Amino acid sequence: MEETKENYDLTPRVAPNLDRHLVFPILEFLQERQLYPDEQILKFKIELLNKTNMVDYAMDIHKSLYHTEDAPQDMVERRAEVVARLKSLEEAAAPLVTFLLNPNAVQELRADKQYNLQMLKERYQIGPDQIEALYQYAKFQFECGNYSGAADYLYQYRTLCSNLERSLSALWGKLASEILMQNWDIALEELNRVKEIIDSKSFASPLNQVQNRIWLMHWGLYIFFNHDNGRTQIIDLFIQDKYMNAIQTSAPHLLRYLATAFIVNKRRRPQLKEFIKVIQQEHYSYKDPIVEFLACVFVNYDFDGAQKKMKECEEVIVNDPFLGKRVDDGNFSTVPLKDEFLENARLFIFETYCRIHQRIDMGVLAEKLNLNYEEAERWIVNLIRTSKLDAKIDSESGTVIMEPTQPNVHEQLVNHTKALSGRTYKLVTQLLEHSQGQAAR
């Protein structure tokens, strides 16, 4: 897939870090947006499907691509093969599956894994082989596109599995299944679980660990931009040193999503400064309108530039599979994130602008904010009313006048010294405790 010039499509960079199945939603999106010729996308889909077991689906696509009614021979063969394999796996996993389907039996399981294994072995003749078969069966189900089945089996597999490696794999599988079923809440839980394991587990090489983190971040994109609380979560996850390092080294394109999250999320302002530094450092390796927008506002203070970037950002967001999610509202669909983004970006510009100005002409301001005069006035009045802005409007001259924010010298001095007494007090108590401790000894 070659990249067309304007649309800043990240699919080629994102896709390698995703599971095969996770790429489908992206392709669907691209197809809908018509960024690429249909044919190309269909071909790509078939290519993807060839390695999975979703043969029926592949056949359908093949038919629509070449406008024929016959599926190619190899696909038919493969279908037969897949079905056969499914059968055999099903058989292998059957004892455990029946056990798990029996609610009475399941109740016998306890929190103690060792006990469970022992119990299964003794009473149901279910050994490691069967458990392994369950895993294979679940994996196969996943490959076939039966995500809910896979998710259930994997959940149960995890309670029985003793192999750490396998259990991680099962977790990834569960995560993918939940994402594909769009159960964002559960998926988020799974994500955190995987993260925990990645962070705590010891890897063969640090590279492996980084790679795992990058996978996790990519997979997380689905969740973060769909879950209600995702935008805070994404910042919390990505800004962590370990993850930020991974982004910087191997996947700078993720900065786009982080930047977007920062812009639309007001709650994580304190970390923004840190992020700006990262942007400055990475500007040579990755360029993106959204990132550049931040750079314009916070590094170069180039507000006209920011203005231009904002327009480009709009384009980017609409065409991004993660950001440009549409909500159908009656006849026409909107991209909720886009509006949110623009609103917040505007606020960003204005905020910074105000910080360095004493007096601003309303007309200029309106222009800068992409609003007309009345709208701008209303907007500012709103800001002042919600006391987000310490300013007054001078209607006569048509200007906004900022209130000076210079702290008083006395105040500063008081602030300086305020903490000192507390610190000293703490020190003294510490000292006393220490000496008492020693005396007691």
Add this chain to the structure above:
Amino acid sequence: MSRFFAQGGSDSEDESDIEEEIQEVQNNDINNRYLQDNSDDDDDTDTKRVIKPTKDKRFEEMTHTVEQMKNAMKINDWVSLQENFDKVNKQLEKVMRITEAVKPPTLYIKTLVMLEDFLNEALANKEAKKKMSPSNSKALNAMRQKLKKNNKLHEEEINKYREAPEVEEENEPEDEDDDDEEDEDEEDDDSKEAVTDEEVDETTDTRWETMLNKKDKQMEKLLSKDPKEITWDWVNQKFKEIMAARGRKGTARFDLVDQLTHLTKIAKTPAQKLEILFSVISAQFDVNPGLSGHMPIKVWKKCVLNMLTILDILVKYTNIVVDDTIEPEENETSKPADYDGTIRVWGNLVAFIERIDTEFFKSLQSIDPHTREYVERLRDEPMFLALAQNIQDYFERMGDFKAAAKVALRRVESIYYKPQEVYEAMRKLAELVEEEEEAEDAEEESGPISSFIVVPEVVPRKPTFPESGRAMMDLLVSLIYRNGDERTKARAMLCDIYHHALMDNFGTARDLLLMSHLQDNIQHMDISTQILFNRTMAQLGLCAFRVGMITESHSCLSELYSGQRVRELLAQGVSQSRYHEKTPEQERMERRRQMPYHMHINLELLEAVHLIGAMLLEVPNMAANSLEARRRVISKNFRRLLEISERQAFNAPPENVRDHVMAATRALTKGDFQTAFEVLNSLEVWRMLKNRDSILEMVKARIKEEALRTYLFTYSSSYESLSLEQLAKMFDVTEAQVHSIVSKMMINEELHASWDQPTRCIVFHEVQHSRLQSLAFQLTEKLSVLAESNERAMEARTGGGGLDLSSRRRDNNQDYAGAASGGGRWQDNNMSSGYGGRQGNNRSGYGGRPGQPRDWSGQNRGGGYASRAGSGNRGGGMQMDGSTRMVSLNRGVRT
């Protein structure tokens, strides 16, 4: 025997070093006579025993002493035995020194064993002991103690000898029997055996003229031999003879080379030819004694040609394997060319090529760079590159990637410092050189005897170069990253970074440096690598300057300039230190490390870049903080220079780089960017830069910016408001730029002002503190310092932190090159990363396809990603400073 006696005696007084000639003459007279006698006798063989070098002589002396000891034992004379024992120990020292052997010769060990046995016997025999004269028994006791002490030193060898007394003899060369053995007495036999035991080593010899006639005779014999009579055996025997002569006293090294070269022509099988060629090359290496001098250039060239011939043979006869780990069988080389199965020949191509490279390097070190000779010498480089390339190809074909990586490193090291232009020139030169060489070759080939084994030139004599130096570097370094050992990889990485920096890819170069973690452990590496590291840092600094990243440039260079030892750190000259006298030994070592002139980084340019960077950062900084109690210093070095220049009553017109920058600084402090730039523009060094105009443009822009900032810092208190237009005109910058710069200052709270948008003015706020207020601020500042130090004292008491402070200091005190880098600071920021894991695999199911970058760098990306955090702090230095200053104004609650 008396002859030898004289010799033994005369020796004890001579403290002869190898160079000492005078007293050797008398010894050698005897020696010669003695030898001549012998050689006249052996008419049956066509060799002459060549004269004995110093080493042989020493052995003879030793043998005589041993003989005397034997005699003393027979008559049970412990007094003389003791004397002789002391003597033999003294002689041993000399022998060891000459042969540079680690192990004492067998003869000596044998004697020790004999003595020990005899001593035990004597002690056991109580009756005999009683009968001894008092002096004799005293000597016996003394001897017992001495021997006990002495034998402890050689315990291992003695045991070995006792186990297998004959082992050593087995390795005797073939020429033993046809040599002049019959009229040599026993001890000579011993000495000879000892000689051949030792790896024949380089010795100096000064007396080869006298033997010339004999050499000629020998040569003649070689030449006059009827080609039809030459057999493998004959050649082999000849070869052995010549080899035995190698390193002995009186063997002319040039003759040795000639003889061997001739032998290569008459060698019967390719393997034999190969074997002899190896010896030729070793002999050529020996031509130059000592470590300081370099190999004559002519010999070097021949050496390279020989190496190429070796490769020709190896490529043509693929069944021949070169190896230095196995001891080949005696007649391995007699196997004909069409022998199926591998023929093993002893040799180490990597060692040879490294030696050749080192010799090339040394010759460049010692030739005066301003002469024609130097340029001529540089022209030989393509020749070496061709050879290295061929050898590398050969290793790759043989699957020996480790060796290939080593050779590749040599190639990398000879191109990494070349910018694209020089690289192009070298490419062109390589084509030209080739033609000349072919003509020369043709001449040489028309010698008297054409060789039996004619090897066609299979291996290309011309190095092939990819279009760009970068492509070549990429090719080579990726091979090294895959296969090299640690040191090779580290060096290749440094060269890679250097080359990236040379090509102005600052980002890539910096990332490589940070990810490779080289800064952390560079001080544990060898000095030559440390020098390379320093060079890389210097080049990185220059690169950052060229792309306009002044802060980065300064942080790369500042540590290099923190001491007054730039020359030393870059190995581009020796700097005299006033306080610390160097020993001659140190000086010699240092001289050996020097970079050849063509690899130098221009020091003037480096200094200019460093000082200009420091100026651009320091001048506004000084202006901003002029009133503050606690000054923040960015560049100590710069401050010091500025102080010196300010102390002068009159300022002369600038002469050197430093003067220029100081003059520019004076102008800049006043906000006079025009003069500042003009002064810098007049610097000579700019012509060293490739895209000089654009860089000067950048410098000018930066000067304007900093002048504007300085102006605002200095004079803001005098203004109520300033119009944007006026500022833009004053500093010849666009209004947008002024706006951006001033806005940045406002946000960072460096400037207490705000824009008045309708009138396009900067309005300054009244923040100037009164005297009382600023004193109050100072007081609070001091109070908080006090509180902090109290806390720290408390922590130290109760065993909190505090320790990391001292360890930090230790870090900053690293000696020598390790200190010359931004490393010291950067590495402090590194967090420990990568939990060294035991288990853990790739995720098996749910196939994700990791998109992995290039192998080694990829690996290091993994390993080194944590260091990015460090770079984060570094890159954002300016911002952080702004914020800390902000904090100092209204430092709120500290938790």
